[in-house]
Amino acid sequence: xxxxxxxxxxxxxEKRGIEREGQEVQKRQDRHSYRGCALRENIDKQDLFxxxxxxxxxxxxxxxxxxxxxxxxxxxxxxxGVGTLPEAECASxxxxxxxxxxxxxxxxxxxxxxxxxxxxxxxxxLGGPEAQPSGxxxxxxxxxxxxxxxxxxxxxxxxxxxxxxxxxKSKPPFSFSLLIYxxxxxxPSKSLPxxxxxxxxxxxxxxxxxxxxxxxxxxxxxLSLNKCFRKVERSLGKANGKGSLWCVDPEYxxxxxxxxxxxxxxxxxxxCTPPASPPRASSPPHHFLxxxxxxxSDIDAATAMMLLNSAPGHHVDPCNSDGPLDxxxxxxxxxxxDPKQDHNYSSAALQRCSSRSSSSSLSSLDEGGCDxxxxxxxxxxxxxxxxxxxxxxERGTHQTSRRPPAIKWPVRKRARREAKPELDDELKxxxxxxxxxxxxxx
DNA sequence: GCACGTGTAAACAAAT
DNA sequence: GATTTGTTTACACGTG
Numbered sequence: 001x002x003x004x005x006x007x008x009x010x011x012x013x014e015k016r017g018i019e020r021e022g023q024e025v026q027k028r029q030d031r032h033s034y035r036g037c038a039l040r041e042n043i044d045k046q047d048l049f050x051x052x053x054x055x056x057x058x059x060x061x062x063x064x065x066x067x068x069x070x071x072x073x074x075x076x077x078x079x080x081g082v083g084t085l086p087e088a089e090c091a092s093x094x095x096x097x098x099x100x101x102x103x104x105x106x107x108x109x110x111x112x113x114x115x116x117x118x119x120x121x122x123x124x125x126l127g128g129p130e131a132q133p134s135g136x137x138x139x140x141x142x143x144x145x146x147x148x149x150x151x152x153x154x155x156x157x158x159x160x161x162x163x164x165x166x167x168x169k170s171k172p173p174f175s176f177s178l179l180i181y182x183x184x185x186x187x188p189s190k191s192l193p194x195x196x197x198x199x200x201x202x203x204x205x206x207x208x209x210x211x212x213x214x215x216x217x218x219x220x221x222x223l224s225l226n227k228c229f230r231k232v233e234r235s236l237g238k239a240n241g242k243g244s245l246w247c248v249d250p251e252y253x254x255x256x257x258x259x260x261x262x263x264x265x266x267x268x269x270x271x272c273t274p275p276a277s278p279p280r281a282s283s284p285p286h287h288f289l290x291x292x293x294x295x296x297s298d299i300d301a302a303t304a305m306m307l308l309n310s311a312p313g314h315h316v317d318p319c320n321s322d323g324p325l326d327x328x329x330x331x332x333x334x335x336x337x338d339p340k341q342d343h344n345y346s347s348a349a350l351q352r353c354s355s356r357s358s359s360s361s362l363s364s365l366d367e368g369g370c371d372x373x374x375x376x377x378x379x380x381x382x383x384x385x386x387x388x389x390x391x392x393x394e395r396g397t398h399q400t401s402r403r404p405p406a407i408k409w410p411v412r413k414r415a416r417r418e419a420k421p422e423l424d425d426e427l428k429x430x431x432x433x434x435x436x437x438x439x440x441x442x
Numbered sequence: 443g444c445a446c447g448t449g450t451a452a453a454c455a456a457a458t
Numbered sequence: 459g460a461t462t463t464g465t466t467t468a469c470a471c472g473t474g
Contacts, residue, residue, distance in 0.1 A: 225465085
């Protein structure tokens with residue numbers, strides 16, 4: 001943990017150095033563009049760890065212009081805002097209670113995706129929030145927003161309006177799984193009801209505000225089918241809305257992170273790259289960074305931190321199914337180097353996902369969806385115990401006749417954790433390599 | 443061609 | 459009874 005804090009300090013120092021270079025770099029980046037994106041060179045690395053302020057993805061003015069956004073956002077304030085989710089506060093599940101008790105400060109640093117939204121996503125925009133006329137984070141992610149112009153370039157207001165229109169009609173470059181993941185991860189309690197997932201998506205991807213309502217069906221479909229997501233029963237004693245809370249299955253969080261990065265941040269393949277490979281070899285492919293002003297070390301720093309978070313023993317996961325994690329305890333964030341105390345399943349999950357082609361993603365996890373549902377229905381008490389997990393680990397039925405049971409069932413979690421120490425080490429080394437690449441001493 | 447991931451639509455049941 | 463939520467099935471399409 002001390003090393004982590006020192007890394008943060010080093011990041012801060014580096015950030016200041018980067019900022020000094022900022023203007024010079026901006027000039028360079030103005031000369032480049034890629035798919036309409038121009039990322040800030042001087043990414044605030046503090047932000048990478050979820051220390052940022054409120055979400056700035058969309059200006060209120062623009063949001064109010066979107067039909068139907070107002071009512072959707074009302075229920076969202078508790079999610080993206082500072083407060084805690086009322087439902088989650090009262091949720092009876094160990095997850096919700098343990099998470100909500102925390103206040104989430106350190107948890108925010110280690111697990112949330114604010115860094116993604118406010119940096120990776122937002123910094124895809126032209127020069128950051130001050131320069132972006134539209135609040136949509138996909139504003140410049142999508143390639144059809146016109147050529148990128150640097151923040152210092154003379155992007156006319158007409159051009160901005162044009163891009164804004166495009167942002168409203170262009171589909172987000174993320175799958176529903178990732179959208180849901182981002183929504184859930186950005187919530188203080190790491191769990192959201194469906195309606196607030198809708199709200200988050202609507203707020204951050206205005207495209208859906210004008211899209212046919214089928215996308216909500218898709219969201220629900222994903223939540224049900226994708227075993228990355230778990231249902232958490234709300235508190236029975238309080239009538240606080242329909243349905244359940246949904247959270248990210250900790251076992252598949254690395255997969256989601258990887259899918260997220262594969263979708264837009266191919267530097268993520270460093271996660272699957274053995275540490276022996278040269279650091280630069282794990283740099284994002286040219287097609288991605290080409291023209292982007294996203295310094296590779298920035299990406300690496302971000303991915304390194306995520307990898308650290310994903311690495312066994314470094315992960316703080318409120319959704320840990322091994323039992324409620326009381327994040328209010330000061331030792332809740334102690335970094336364990338003991339594999340036996342590793343409550344993270346990322347290594348196996350990562351291995352699973354890296355075993356497939358680059359297209360490996362989330363729905364491969366759907367193979368077990370039916371079993372998950374079975375166990376949900378058997379007792380929808382939210383999270384499974386290990387025994388419960390073992391149940392849906394070992395049953396081998398497949399969901400549909402169209403999906404042959406090419407089941408990559410997670411093996412028993414504990415057994416897997418103990419059986420993959422070398423993989424754990426690789427992950428740690430990879431994290432170290434990435435941090436080193438980013439100029440951070442781990 | 444095949445397997446897989448993803449998106450979409452539709453139907454249905456249960457809950458509110 | 460209407461609406462929302464959750465589940466399931468089916469199909470289409472793109473990709474490797």
